[in-house]
Amino acid sequence: MTASVNLNAAEHRPSRFGRMLEDRLPYLIVAPAILILLLVGLFPLIYSLVVSFQRITMTESDTSFAGLLNYAELFRDTRLWASLGHTAIITAISLPLELLVGFLMAQLFIDRMPGRQIFVALLVLPTVISPIVAGATWRLMFDVRFGPIGQILSFFAGEPVRILWTVNPAYVYPAIIICEVWQWSPFMFLLLLAALSNVDQSQLEAAEIDGASYLRVLRAIVLPAIAPVIAVACLIRGLDLVRIFDIIWALTEGGPGSTTETISLYTYVQGFSQFETSYTAAISFLVIALLTLITTLVLKRMELAR
């Protein structure tokens, strides 16, 4: 049987061209898709890179080559570095908080209980709201005259509490972080709930029989099991936080002054309010470079790059 098959194969051996075609057929099939992807994805990137080396502004007709002028300007721009600092502060505080709150919520809901699905659906609601709407809603919540937060605080304090959440520099970051954590902790919750549901029950039962404490079970079994999910969740949310725009725009517009101006807001201001097209492109490439570096380091650290 085997011999006859081989014989038939030898008889129908394709020509050299046919073999070449056969070898390269997969590439030929995906080539149009790759070409389109390159055109759609890569072309704008290359174009904006070219723009970043020019002198284009919306109000001038000069489009000459500027060399590294725009990139050199980046290092002198204190407002840019301040905005990166503001972004880092918001990310460094919000991300762990979202993770912690999401994890605690997931722990609460890991056990099956009546109405669990309804509660989970309700808890996830903030994530489906547009961030600009969330920001606008929280702006009202923080309003010094009508906002419920001031009224609740006044109730407990026994006297009028008038905090200018979006004006007073001491409160603007808490305001942004509260809004951010409110909106995105449910995202962490969903991912972690799914991860916790998949932790090996037999290991948990064995630990329980051995009398291991909650913290020991958490450290030795649960966290290692859900670590990859935590890593991915942190990466997704971390990148989102670096791009944070809508919530801050609705709450403070980067103010007071430029106190809460993040890199996205600053890029927007430079591009669409100050019309510095080439300089904005240079800022974008700086951000891309920083993000690529950070993402690579994080992935390497979490051993997810493999």
Added chain:
Amino acid sequence: MKFRTFLAAAAVLALAASSAPAADKDAADTAVEAAKKYAGTTISIVWEAGLQSLDPLNYSGPQWEKLTGIKVKVVEVPTDQMFTKIVQDFKSGAGAYDALNVIPSWMPDLARAGALEPLDKYVDKFGYRDELQDIAAAYRDNQMQYDGKIYGFPDDGDVMLLYYRKDIFEDPKMKDDFKAKFGYELAPPKDWKQFDEIGQFITDKMAPKVYGAGFFRTAPYPQYMFQERFRMEGGKFFNADTMKASVNSDVGLKVFKQMLAENKFMPPGVEQWNFVDNLAAFLQGTTAMTISWPPYGRWAAGYGSGEEALKWVPKSQVAGKVGYALTPLGRPELGVGFDLSVSATSKNKEAAYLFIQWLNSKKTSLERVQLPYTLRDPFRFSHYASEKYRALWPDAPAYLDTIKTSGEKGLLDLSLLQQDKYDEAMTKAISSLWAGEDPKAILDRMAQQFDAITEKVGIENQKAVYKVWAAKPGAYPQ
């Protein structure tokens, strides 16, 4: 020979009569007649999104189509994106827009870039020059031309007015107590010292029911108030010889400190107030004085309160109790405004021009400034004098008279190359002021930012533009 001479003279007269019909005709009718040859075409016009757009969408656009057969496509754009959209269209050469709404302080940038069509030839061709004289001088002389050419028709009498509660100011007990305390009559304040004394007095007497005053304090509005006060107190934005910013002078510091101190007699949280917050407080009777644009006065009188589009405006609790006055020191900021222009890349320039001439004409504009929902304010002498307008509510004559005087005395917004950048620096500075930062440090930073912008634009370029601007009668108080 005599007969020949007679024929020649008759021919010349006939020609003259036929070639200059527009000068004697109503500019609106002239525009309609001339535009009929473009029947069937569509022109697009960039208009501020929201309430403003209800005018061309529901009122003037359909009317124009009925009169001329030209369709009007309204491109609604939020104010902060209008400049970008106009420039993008011009740079791409797409010619997507025919007519434009332009904020006057953008005119130097847009005209210099070549994005606006010079209008003089159309003005003469369609006999509009005479009617332009009916536009109040502050707008006509300052918001229409760049480099000696007409690039737009002022179309909105934006000017700040002081509104005050007549019932409180005329209350005999309040009057007596005030006079006893300060030695002068309780009346609309003539300067900022009086404003502060009156504001604090009313707050002390009536808060929390009524506070002495309330202002909008969030971006971008307060920078117009700063521009006005700074100049009225004697400040200069720049040294005209060096173009070095001089906003961080003693005058700047005085104005900043006063502005900050005034928040203390205004309602708690005033630092967060925007246009609507301030409007609501005044219309609900919780502030005794405020400064804002003319729509506040109409709405406070209850004008247009039945309009569907104005449902968001709180019902006025102070109708019949509101007085109108010049802002302290007597020269209010004109504050933004709108011009009607034609895009340089338009494929229907003449049709677009005729549309804006018709919109801007004495006849049509009078109808448009009476629309309660569109935020277009009176800007012609004929608007101020209109019997129809003056009969709209009992205090309308006083309202129109105050707008007229304010328009005559109005101070121009600073208008330089890349003005948006200077505006942003002022806006950010004022926002830092409310946050409690040191006023001197804020002003020094603002001056540094001004200098950096000037340097980038080119000191000599900017100096030339500034000199032209500063020489206008509405730039600095003489």
